[in-house]
Amino acid sequence: MLHSRHTFTRVCCVWRDSFWKYASHQENGTMEFFSRKKKNNNSSSPQEELYGHSLQFYGQPPIENISLTEFETFAVERLKLLKTIENLGVSYVKQSEQYSKKLESEFKNLNFPYRVEVVDRKVQNGPSEYEKRRKDHISHFILRLAYCQTEDLRRWFIQQEVDLFKFRFNDMGAKQKLEFLHRNNLQYDTINAEEKKTLHDKLINSSYAVSGITVEDQDFYKVPFQDALDLVRTRKVYLKAGFVYIPHQDIVTIVLNDFRTRLSKALALTARSLPIVHSDERLQPLLNHLSHAYVGQDYSIQKNVGKISxxxxxxxxxxxxxxxxxxxxxxxxxxxxxxxxxxxxxxxxxxxxxxxxxxxxxxxxxxxxxxxxxxxxxxxxxxxxxxxxxxxxxxxxxxxxxxxxxxxxxxxxxxxxxxxxxxxxxxxxxxxxxxxxxxxxxxxxxxxxxxxxxxxxxxxxxxxxxxxxxxxxxxxxxxxxxxxxxxxxxxxxxxxxxxxxxxxxxxxTKPQPAAQEISAKDIPEMMEDLDSFFQDA
Incomplete structure (x- = not known):
């Protein structure tokens, strides 16, 4: 049994940008994250650099202390979001109006960012955009630890995260998409009006979603062909001199492939560190609990005892x-x-x-x-x-x-x-x-x-x-x-x-208030419940 006065663990990210190093924290029950990446000389703080955009590839691990309460709350609420994405992805056409409305509602309920807004830490009415981005970032890395453990878990996690990323990327305007590409060293620039005019007929004939009417009103990205092999293979883009010309609605395909590849590699690296993380018998049940987590009602309370014969x-x-x-x-x-x-x-x-x-x-x-x-x-x-x-x-x-x-x-x-x-x-x-x-x-x-x-x-x-x-x-x-x-x-x-x-x-599966109200005094009981949960596994 783990009591709040005992040593808690902290998990530190050091994996050459994504490898987890393990250390102990003896004071106040916190999980500490930091990166071994070299500090730059920019005047902006690490947090401002991380959360300067509402969307990210999660390449940099968290660099701060968080309480165990916050650790679990963030993880459970992101898991609720991913479960919603899974359910909506089967019940509705992805990116359809119904799909988007229901997913937007879940983002608002759980206070995750999904639109580009100005970062402001001083907003008093509800969580600020900065806090939402911080929650998005930390919760992703916690679930990355929990869901790297098996092939099935990794596959499920990647699919839901890719769908989440796609929804948020498509919700951005052209300017924000270009800013995101540049922030992540994806130097895909839009062609100018003169080049578009020169390639007018070629762009229309090669891109099924482009017509003579719409070609003038949308951006085209000039991308090295090796970065767009799926689109080249299916003949959905114009190819010339080693470059493909991608209409703005299809650039998400390139970005998603990149995101999926990065996340898959990061999960594989994280899995290698599990023996280190699992050496602490108190952290292991918590991570296992998250990977098996059920976020609905607790059926251990027998309201129906004696009601069946x-x-x-x-x-x-x-x-x-x-x-x-x-x-x-x-x-x-x-x-x-x-x-x-x-x-x-x-x-x-x-x-x-x-x-x-x-x-x-x-x-x-x-x-x-x-x-x-x-x-x-x-x-x-x-x-x-x-x-x-x-x-x-x-x-x-x-x-x-x-x-x-x-x-x-x-x-x-x-x-x-x-x-x-x-x-x-x-x-x-x-x-x-x-x-x-x-x-x-x-x-x-x-x-x-x-x-x-x-x-x-x-x-x-x-x-x-x-x-x-x-x-x-x-x-x-x-x-x-x-x-x-x-x-x-x-x-x-x-x-x-x-x-x-x-x-x-x-x-x-609406967010439950109890998840927001966990206090330090609840932690021993919470950990005892986890211990009971896994004794019979």
């Missing part, structure tokens, strides 16, 4: 269980046994939907003794684990039902296991057969498999919810198996008052 479980599994739990229930009924990973995942889910300890013991005992386990062996080998799950043994922690992120990322199933996420861990053909068995329509199966192909596993599960409940829009962002169950029951019961009261919190 054992004879309801079979019926509920077909109507209201998410596919992962339906699969576990069916496997338990068929084989009369589940390995540890399956027992933890399914047992905590049942606890979360209202199964009491006495009911849980009866449920597991009656199923196991139908197989190769007699009652005496069950009491000796398995009953302790169930009581431990309910906080009645060991350190008596009230274990939390697994979130979608933990199911997807924390414990890969092996042969003979039935836990995990079917959308993430099942072979596509096997998943297709399973969906057919559960009478999902062919067109619905196609939609689900497309989402799985794009690695949108939670969205695939949400689509499964919509198809099996015959609704066009689930009207919630799915983050938790227990959320799936509660939303299903609310829908099937017509939204009764009791159920509605219990689920009104998780329907939307």
């Amino acid at each position: 054992l004879d309801q479980i079979d019926s509920l599994s077909g109507k209201s269980f998410p596919l992962c739990m339906r699969q576990l229930h069916q496997s338990l009924r068929e084989h009369h046994h589940l390995r540890h990973g399956g027992r933890m995942q399914y047992g905590l889910f049942l606890k979360g939907i209202g199964l009491s300890l006495e009911q849980a013991l009866q449920f597991w005992r009656s199923e196991f003794i139908r197989g190769k386990v007699d009652a005496d062996k069950f009491d000796k080998q398995y009953a302790y684990g169930i009581r431990h799950m309910f906080g009645k043994e060991g350190k008596r922690a009230d274990y939390t039902p697994y979130s979608c992120m933990k199911v997807i990322l924390s414990n890969m199933p092996s042969q003979g296991d039935y836990h995990g996420c079917p959308f993430r861990h099942s072979d596509p053909e096997l998943l297709k057969q399973k969906l057919q068995f559960y009478k999902v329509s062919p067109s619905g199966i196609g939609q689900i498999l497309e989402l799985v192909k794009g690695m949108h596993y939670q969205l695939a599960c949400q689509k499964y919810f919509e198809l099996t409940h015959n609704v066009e829009d689930a009207n919630f962002s799915l983050n938790h198996p227990n959320q799936y169950f509660i939303e299903s029951q609310r829908l099937l019961s017509g939204g009764s008052r009791d159920l509605k009261r219990e689920v009104e919190t998780p329907q939307k």
Whole structure:
């Protein structure tokens, strides 16, 4: 357990611009960041240099102290933003009006910058633009540490960050885009009116989005062809003497490729430093928590204890269980046994939907003794684990039902296991057969498999919810198996008052005030919760 008076860690960026060096901080619970880059002789401060533009490539690490409270708050709120980007990217056409409006709303709610504004630290009404840029910068580097740990995490993080960058870049005017290019040593200048007139017909014929009417009103960038190979390959630009002429709406392609390449390399370098960072047993759970983070309701509080009976479980599994739990229930009924990973995942889910300890013991005992386990062996080998799950043994922690992120990322199933996420861990053909068995329509199966192909596993599960409940829009962002169950029951019961009261919190992933109100006295409890969370992983 970590108390606030104990030593906290600080993470220092020294990786030749992006390598993390680790050091300890013994005073006040801060994370300190600094860079080993040589100081320049400019009169501007490092902060002013970093935050002179609302958009950046995140090439320079943070160079200041931040509290542990701020560390976690920044990280969680950026994670909420990235999850919103993932959900919107599947629900709407990217860069469409609806997509942009909803994303702008999330930027405002979470106080992240998305438009070029004058930096002013003295604004009193709400966070200043400077503070927003600082938050954007620091939160990116924190999640970079958390999401460099595996290939899947890196891939997800890069995709969401690229989509975030693209939205913000496209929102800038031509002047701001040119300023950004120059600040980042991308010396792509616009051609002058005379050269544009000379190449008028060539530019129209080679650029599909350009017409005789629009060519006069937009900028064209002259770029070395090797920096625009994707556009050259697809014949979307005019090529002459080793240069391509790119209309301003397509320059984002070049910038995104550069951003993706830089971020991919930076994550690979960061991953190499993980053994150093993980040498501190207090920092490791925090970073792991972020990579598995669920930002919705806490289902460890049992509001529904005793509200389901054992004879309801079979019926509920077909109507209201998410596919992962339906699969576990069916496997338990068929084989009369589940390995540890399956027992933890399914047992905590049942606890979360209202199964009491006495009911849980009866449920597991009656199923196991139908197989190769007699009652005496069950009491000796398995009953302790169930009581431990309910906080009645060991350190008596009230274990939390697994979130979608933990199911997807924390414990890969092996042969003979039935836990995990079917959308993430099942072979596509096997998943297709399973969906057919559960009478999902062919067109619905196609939609689900497309989402799985794009690695949108939670969205695939949400689509499964919509198809099996015959609704066009689930009207919630799915983050938790227990959320799936509660939303299903609310829908099937017509939204009764009791159920509605219990689920009104998780329907939307709006920023939660509690994330803004963490104080130093809350840190020991917060870290104890993290410790409990990972003891059963």
